[in-house]
Amino acid sequence: MMNDEQYMMEAIKEAKKAESIDEVPIGCIIVKNNQIIARSYNQREIRQQSTAHAEILAIEQACQATGSWRLDNCILYVTLEPCPMCAGAILQSRIQRVVYGASDPKGGCLGSCINLYEVAGFNHYPMIEKGILSEICSSLLSDFFKKKRKNKKKKEML
Amino acid sequence: MMNDEQYMMEAIKEAKKAESIDEVPIGCIIVKNNQIIARSYNQREIRQQSTAHAEILAIEQACQATGSWRLDNCILYVTLEPCPMCAGAILQSRIQRVVYGASDPKGGCLGSCINLYEVAGFNHYPMIEKGILSEICSSLLSDFFKKKRKNKKKKEML
Numbered sequence: 001m002m003n004d005e006q007y008m009m010e011a012i013k014e015a016k017k018a019e020s021i022d023e024v025p026i027g028c029i030i031v032k033n034n035q036i037i038a039r040s041y042n043q044r045e046i047r048q049q050s051t052a053h054a055e056i057l058a059i060e061q062a063c064q065a066t067g068s069w070r071l072d073n074c075i076l077y078v079t080l081e082p083c084p085m086c087a088g089a090i091l092q093s094r095i096q097r098v099v100y101g102a103s104d105p106k107g108g109c110l111g112s113c114i115n116l117y118e119v120a121g122f123n124h125y126p127m128i129e130k131g132i133l134s135e136i137c138s139s140l141l142s143d144f145f146k147k148k149r150k151n152k153k154k155k156e157m158l
Numbered sequence: 159m160m161n162d163e164q165y166m167m168e169a170i171k172e173a174k175k176a177e178s179i180d181e182v183p184i185g186c187i188i189v190k191n192n193q194i195i196a197r198s199y200n201q202r203e204i205r206q207q208s209t210a211h212a213e214i215l216a217i218e219q220a221c222q223a224t225g226s227w228r229l230d231n232c233i234l235y236v237t238l239e240p241c242p243m244c245a246g247a248i249l250q251s252r253i254q255r256v257v258y259g260a261s262d263p264k265g266g267c268l269g270s271c272i273n274l275y276e277v278a279g280f281n282h283y284p285m286i287e288k289g290i291l292s293e294i295c296s297s298l299l300s301d302f303f304k305k306k307r308k309n310k311k312k313k314e315m316l
Contacts, residue, residue: 050227050251051209051218060209069208084274085246088267092243093208106279109246113279114272116242121264121271 001034004077004099008133011077011101014041014054015140021046025140028054028078030062030071030095037074038062054078055086059093070094079137081108081130087116091124099129101137159192162235162257166291169235169259172199172212173298179204183298186212186236188220188229188253195232196220212236213244217251228252237295239266239288245274248284255285259295 007029014027018041030038038061043052055078062071071093079101082090087109090098098110109116110128117125165187172185176199188196198215202208213236221227229251237259240248245267248256256268267274268286275283 044227048225048227049218049221050229051214051221051247052227053250056209060207063207063209067206069202069206069210071208083246083250084267084277084280085243085250088241088243088246089209092211092241106281109242109277114277119242119267119272122242123264 004129004132007031007077008099008101010036011079012133012136014039015079018042019140019144025144026054026080028058028076030058031075032073037065053086055082056089059089075099080104081110081112083107084109084116090126091122094124095126097127097129099132101132101134102141103130162287162290165189165235166257166259168194169237170294172197173237176200177298177302183302184212184238186216186234188216189233190231195223211244213240214247217247233257238262239268239270241265242267242274249280249282252282253284255287257287257290259290259292260299261288
């Protein structure tokens with residue numbers, strides 16, 4: 001049995017896969033009965049799909065793995081606070097608990113811009129745990145964007 | 159050139175396809191330069207995918223059709239007010255304008271439970287038009303659920 005930090009390390013491994021193909025490094029895994037049933041990473045650019053966020057791809061994989069759109073008793077681990085689309089997909093799939101690493105002031109919907117799960121009227125409310133290995137998760141992102149800016153400057157100087 | 163009502167009729171045609179396979183009748187189309195570039199309907203049950211809402215499927219189709227995750231200058235027509243996931247996907251894909259038919263007090267995120275596009279901090283804000291052919295759109299849904307309840311009662315009586 002692994003704990004939240006150990007599962008988040010698995011999500012971080014996924015984020016690194018994104019980084020290796022020049023995608024914004026965000027990774028996600030889904031756990032059911034202490035088993036990882038889905039793992040994915042952000043693939044928006046490579047697929048040119050606005051929905052190809054780590055969480056959406058992992059949720060789709062988990063639905064396929066379980067044969068059901070209801071991901072009851074599942075926990076989703078993601079390195080960055082979910083955007084409205086992904087926070088909504090977590091809610092739609094009845095995931096029990098979301099654990100995220102870094103907060104996202106530019107779009108995060110589980111506490112930063114808004115906490116979507118505090119809005120009344122939905123038929124499901126996942127639990128939220130935040131800040132798990134947040135420093136590793138946010139360094140991955142800041143290093144990625146730093147490198148991007150550096151490369152851009154280099155190109156401009158040529 | 160078609161107007162909003164005419165395009166909504168096309169989304170209603172999609173909703174009817176959902177109804178014909180016993181899915182909750184919600185339909186969606188996406189228009190760019192007065193051309194319908196994507197059309198889809200709710201397929202959550204048949205695919206057993208929590209993300210298979212009409213809007214998500216149409217957005218994915220439109221990204222494929224245009225070869226880009228950015229659906230600039232696109233208009234999305236949907237028969238029911240989008241849920242948080244779909245409202246978020248519309249935002250993520252930079253769709254310019256959303257036109258919806260019926261309001262959804264049980265989960266609608268463009269005015270009913272919340273207006274997601276009034277939350278500060280996002281990098282894009284689509285325009286919203288609501289209530290287009292709302293009576294047809296909501297009758298489709300209420301008739302569907304009425305029939306479901308009736309069939310359930312019949313089964314219970316057998």
